Amino acid sequence: MLDKTYQPAEIEPRMTEKWEAEGAFRCGRPDRRGAEPYTIVIPPPNVTGSLHMGHALNNTLQDALCRFERMRGRDVLWQPGTDHAGIATQMVVERQMAEHQEPDRRAIGRDKFLEKVWSWKEQSGGTIINQLKRLGASCDWSRERFTMDEGLSKAVVEVFVTLHEQGLIYKDKRLVNWDPKFQTAISDLEVVQVEATGSFKWDSSSGEDLDLAALNKLLDKNPSGHMYHFRYPLSGDPTRFIVVATTRPETMLGDTGVAVHPEDERYADLVGKTVRLPLVGREIPIVADEYSDPEKGTGAVKITPAHDFNDFEVGKRHGLERINILTAEAALNDEVPEAYRRLDRFRARKQIIGDLHALGLLAKIEPTTHTVPHGDRSNVVIEPWLTDQWYVNAAELAKDAIAAVENGRTRFVPENWSKTYFEWMRNIEPWCISRQLWWGHQIPAWYGPDGHIFVARSEAEAQAQARVHYGTSTAIARDPDVLDTWFSSALWPFSTLGWPDETPEVARYYPTSVLVTGFDIIFFWVARMMMMGLHFRQEVPFKDVYIHALVRDEKGQKMSKSKGNVMDPLVMIDEYGADALRFTLAAMAAQGRDIKLSKQRVEGYRNFATKLWNAARFAEMNECVRRRDFDPRSVEETLNRWIVGETEKAAKAVTAGLESYRFNEAAGAAYEFVWGVFCDWYVELSKPILMGDDEPSIAETRATTAWVLDQILKLLHPFMPFITEELWTHMVEHGEARQNLLALAQWPVLDGLHDQKAADEIGWVVDLVSEIRSVRSEMNIPAGAKVPLVIVGADKAIRARTGRHEETVQRLARLDDITFAKAAPKGAAVIVAGDTTAAIPLEGLIDMEAERKRLAKEIAGAEGDLSKMNAKLDNPAFVAKAKPEAVEETKERKAELEGIIKRLSAALKRIEQ
RNA sequence: GGGCGGUUAGCUCAGCGGUAGAGCACACGCUUCACACGCGUGGGGUCGCAGGUUCAAUCCCUGCACCGCCCACCA
Numbered sequence: 001m002l003d004k005t006y007q008p009a010e011i012e013p014r015m016t017e018k019w020e021a022e023g024a025f026r027c028g029r030p031d032r033r034g035a036e037p038y039t040i041v042i043p044p045p046n047v048t049g050s051l052h053m054g055h056a057l058n059n060t061l062q063d064a065l066c067r068f069e070r071m072r073g074r075d076v077l078w079q080p081g082t083d084h085a086g087i088a089t090q091m092v093v094e095r096q097m098a099e100h101q102e103p104d105r106r107a108i109g110r111d112k113f114l115e116k117v118w119s120w121k122e123q124s125g126g127t128i129i130n131q132l133k134r135l136g137a138s139c140d141w142s143r144e145r146f147t148m149d150e151g152l153s154k155a156v157v158e159v160f161v162t163l164h165e166q167g168l169i170y171k172d173k174r175l176v177n178w179d180p181k182f183q184t185a186i187s188d189l190e191v192v193q194v195e196a197t198g199s200f201k202w203d204s205s206s207g208e209d210l211d212l213a214a215l216n217k218l219l220d221k222n223p224s225g226h227m228y229h230f231r232y233p234l235s236g237d238p239t240r241f242i243v244v245a246t247t248r249p250e251t252m253l254g255d256t257g258v259a260v261h262p263e264d265e266r267y268a269d270l271v272g273k274t275v276r277l278p279l280v281g282r283e284i285p286i287v288a289d290e291y292s293d294p295e296k297g298t299g300a301v302k303i304t305p306a307h308d309f310n311d312f313e314v315g316k317r318h319g320l321e322r323i324n325i326l327t328a329e330a331a332l333n334d335e336v337p338e339a340y341r342r343l344d345r346f347r348a349r350k351q352i353i354g355d356l357h358a359l360g361l362l363a364k365i366e367p368t369t370h371t372v373p374h375g376d377r378s379n380v381v382i383e384p385w386l387t388d389q390w391y392v393n394a395a396e397l398a399k400d401a402i403a404a405v406e407n408g409r410t411r412f413v414p415e416n417w418s419k420t421y422f423e424w425m426r427n428i429e430p431w432c433i434s435r436q437l438w439w440g441h442q443i444p445a446w447y448g449p450d451g452h453i454f455v456a457r458s459e460a461e462a463q464a465q466a467r468v469h470y471g472t473s474t475a476i477a478r479d480p481d482v483l484d485t486w487f488s489s490a491l492w493p494f495s496t497l498g499w500p501d502e503t504p505e506v507a508r509y510y511p512t513s514v515l516v517t518g519f520d521i522i523f524f525w526v527a528r529m530m531m532m533g534l535h536f537r538q539e540v541p542f543k544d545v546y547i548h549a550l551v552r553d554e555k556g557q558k559m560s561k562s563k564g565n566v567m568d569p570l571v572m573i574d575e576y577g578a579d580a581l582r583f584t585l586a587a588m589a590a591q592g593r594d595i596k597l598s599k600q601r602v603e604g605y606r607n608f609a610t611k612l613w614n615a616a617r618f619a620e621m622n623e624c625v626r627r628r629d630f631d632p633r634s635v636e637e638t639l640n641r642w643i644v645g646e647t648e649k650a651a652k653a654v655t656a657g658l659e660s661y662r663f664n665e666a667a668g669a670a671y672e673f674v675w676g677v678f679c680d681w682y683v684e685l686s687k688p689i690l691m692g693d694d695e696p697s698i699a700e701t702r703a704t705t706a707w708v709l710d711q712i713l714k715l716l717h718p719f720m721p722f723i724t725e726e727l728w729t730h731m732v733e734h735g736e737a738r739q740n741l742l743a744l745a746q747w748p749v750l751d752g753l754h755d756q757k758a759a760d761e762i763g764w765v766v767d768l769v770s771e772i773r774s775v776r777s778e779m780n781i782p783a784g785a786k787v788p789l790v791i792v793g794a795d796k797a798i799r800a801r802t803g804r805h806e807e808t809v810q811r812l813a814r815l816d817d818i819t820f821a822k823a824a825p826k827g828a829a830v831i832v833a834g835d836t837t838a839a840i841p842l843e844g845l846i847d848m849e850a851e852r853k854r855l856a857k858e859i860a861g862a863e864g865d866l867s868k869m870n871a872k873l874d875n876p877a878f879v880a881k882a883k884p885e886a887v888e889e890t891k892e893r894k895a896e897l898e899g900i901i902k903r904l905s906a907a908l909k910r911i912e913q
Numbered sequence: 914g915g916g917c918g919g920u921u922a923g924c925u926c927a928g929c930g931g932u933a934g935a936g937c938a939c940a941c942g943c944u945u946c947a948c949a950c951g952c953g954u955g956g957g958g959u960c961g962c963a964g965g966u967u968c969a970a971u972c973c974c975u976g977c978a979c980c981g982c983c984c985a986c987c988a
Contacts, residue, residue, distance in 0.1 A: 227988075229988090245988040247987085248988095259988095292988085296988055297988035302988075310986095310988095368987090369987090371986085423984070427984085519982095520983090523984095587936085590928095594918095594981085597925095600936080601925075603950075604937065606950065607948095607951085610950045611947090614948035614951085615947065618947035621946095622947090664927070665927090672935090691946085773953060776942095777942070783942055783953075812945090872931085875968060875969090876968085881967090881968045883931085889932095
């Protein structure tokens with residue numbers, strides 16, 4: 001016997017255990033041996049992570065697909081695992097060490113530090129996996145992988161070495177985005193632009209004093225947001241100046257040139273001359289370069305080739321010196337005059353402004369709005385810094401990856417995301433893959449004493465290479481750097497399957513069926529998997545890429561830990577159950593829009609779960625036991641013929657929704673069927689039969705109810721796995737508890753169950769009952785009062801139909817009697833439902849004035865609609881050009897409205913007489 | 914500067930060529946034998962603005978306004 005209420009907290013862990021015990025989610029189960037595989041690789045969450053709403057959405061959708069396909073008989077592999085998340089993890093552990101007042105990583109050394117990270121990973125790395133299980137994720141947990149597993153690390157080395165051999169990975173000295181907090185290079189994608197606006201204004205020509213103290217105070221809060229104009233004196237004529245503008249004063253110490261536009265007449269005579277760089281004393285040339293924009297600033301631009309991406313290029317064109325003036329911590333180094341050495345960049349900024357002002361070389365300060373690059377993890381200002389790093393020739397690898405989407409081998413859903421993908425891929429820059437971190441895959445490169453590089457699959461191999469190269473065995477040292485986390489993530493679709501070994505899993509489950517992810521990692525991850533998958537497997541990593549919305553907070557902001565606006569899915573699960581949360585996310589996952597999640601919505605779907613639970617209780621209480629030989633095609637009761645047809649419709653809608661990644665439509669169709677059709681009507685309409693004495697009808701209705709509930713449980717299972725699995729075991733068959741799992745049951749494939757006659761007849765009952773209820777409510781007939789009903793002017797067919805559903809209509813509309821008459825009695829409320837006119841003759845009980853108004857309003861409404869129909873039909877162009885179905889529909893609607901108006905008008909006339 | 918998306922009921926959002934929908938909220942009435950996490954009924958929208966295409970436009974096209982996001986640039 002089912003409990004009175006549904007208790008998710010009690011049921012969920014039991015179901016998880018049950019699935020686990022049965023190995024329900026294992027791929028390659030014996031019963032699926034000949035089946036077509038269906039593969040999804042999970043976007044591996046960071047080991048440091050805990051489940052946030054984005055994960056909840058992402059995994060709910062993947063799980064819905066996996067459960068759906070599993071029930072459709074596919075051999076499903078949902079490959080789980082976690083990502084080592086280089087910077088993020090190293091940051092967490094370092095922060096923890098600091099909190100415990102332990103010595104920092106440099107103090108304890110690389111090996112000790114890595115030991116600590118590993119032990120931290122062992123301890124808390126499983127958190128998110130357990131949270132995914134709580135969500136109900138049907139991953140093949142026996143195959144869990146970690147990006148730094150031995151096997152996956154082997155794949156990383158293999159890919160690195162191969163790409164290096166092919167010339168697609170190389171080492172280069174160029175400007176990189178340098179993160180002074182973590183003291184590592186980062187890729188372009190890890191840089192976020194943050195807008196800065198200043199407020200300080202000063203102009204030397206105004207004659208006012210510069211309030212340096214005020215400026216410095218401002219700069220302490222926000223060092224950016226101002227444009228400074230400096231006077232650089234011309235060599236040989238210190239009374240003449242060229243004025244340059246900059247938002248980063250401290251970089252002037254590294255200036256090695258000034259550029260003006262070749263056609264800028266203001267400066268034409270200065271090109272080829274030099275200026276004496278203030279504070280430094282260096283003679284630097286004035287060059288003509290198109291990069292300089294006469295419209296911007298003063299038209300003359302200072303060139304700092306070692307600290308600005310554009311200046312780097314200008315410098316290259318004119319052979320300007322590159323002077324690196326910064327340390328790894330972004331303090332000034334020994335290349336600058338003594339006074340500035342060791343100063344932090346922002347302190348140096350203030351210092352230089354002051355010093356230039358003292359020399360009378362500061363012309364102007366104006367507030368400006370500009371963007372400043374920040375590290376996405378560190379949140380500190382990024383410095384362009386000249387270093388040696390490893391790069392991937394992404395442009396080369398992108399060729400096949402672009403083609404694969406162009407020719408549809410991989411398809412984005414919704415389709416327009418392919419534009420975003422193309423846009424980035426067609427303008428791709430070399431990918432900087434080395435990181436000056438410790439946690440990650442150490443680069444398999446070794447250096448000889450003269451700096452010669454040996455890239456190899458192992459140290460022994462590198463040594464062998466060195467021996468050949470030097471002719472004698474020579475000491476080599478490994479590159480201390482590790483690879484960008486996304487390098488290993490890029491291999492995830494095949495590295496998790498055992499590659500580089502040619503395992504049976506690679507052969508069977510690659511390429512994967514679909515990748516489900518958010519648009520924020522199209523560049524980071526999707527693009528790179530495409531490149532690597534195609535290069536190493538000559539096959540796309542996934543056929544579809546389903547891009548879902550981002551879950552935002554109620555203000556529409558991206559939820560993030562740093563913003564502190566996260567809504568914890570686990571709290572929601574505790575409060576409302578995993579099924580309710582999942583259903584909410586699926587129901588809101590319409591394509592192409594962000595999801596603003598509200599608690600109320602989750603509560604609403606929790607109520608839905610309860611509704612389902614109680615429908616099952618109803619079935620149980622009425623002994624609705626499924627018959628093994630039950631064939632929905634053979635039911636005879638009109639009501640049952642109707643509901644099996646409706647079930648087919650619902651099954652088709654849910655199936656179509658899931659097949660096309662329209663999760664909201666699938667969930668919505670299931671919801672409407674369960675609540676709006678099955679509970680609201682079928683259950684109510686079945687009560688007279690179940691409580692009657694027609695044994696064959698009772699038996700058929702019980703069996704039908706049980707069958708429909710079975711279909712409902714199946715249709716809802718992808719969204720609400722826990723409650724449906726639990727109820728499934730309660731749906732007995734032949735008095736025996738069910739043995740098989742719903743998770744492995746067969747998805748409903750229904751056809752040929754629609755019966756138009758049954759649909760019309762039940763539709764009539766529903767209309768009639770609804771109309772009576774409406775009139776009762778509007779006429780303020782007490783809800784408890786039973787009233788008689790008179791069917792007016794009924795023909796044979798209506799009489800027969802009424803006879804067949806008399807009891808039902810009486811019960812649902814709270815009637816005590818149904819009779820027939822030629823005309824409506826006096827003082828009655830009149831109802832029109834389809835072709836049927838009925839009256840509630842309660843003279844005295846109802847207010848005839850109110851009834852007159854009600855009828856008048858209904859007539860007016862119908863006449864409004866009718867005139868629209870007439871206008872259409874009177875338009876010759878409509879009749880001539882519109883689709884015949886549209887014309888036909890309009891005519892039918894017109895006739896229907898005319899009938900309603902006629903009968904309502906007759907009723908109104910009687911009152912007015 | 915380039916690109917993408919949004920503007921529909923009080924709120925959050927579906928719909929996207931032919932009678933405007935849901936959930937929540939609101940109002941009224943209900944111990945109707947599964948369910949008050951419920952049942953019944955109802956109010957509430959000139960579908961951002963202006964043009965155009967079409968027999969017909971919330972839906973397609975163009976322009977505009979505002980909002981959001983992505984990319985690039987920023988002396």
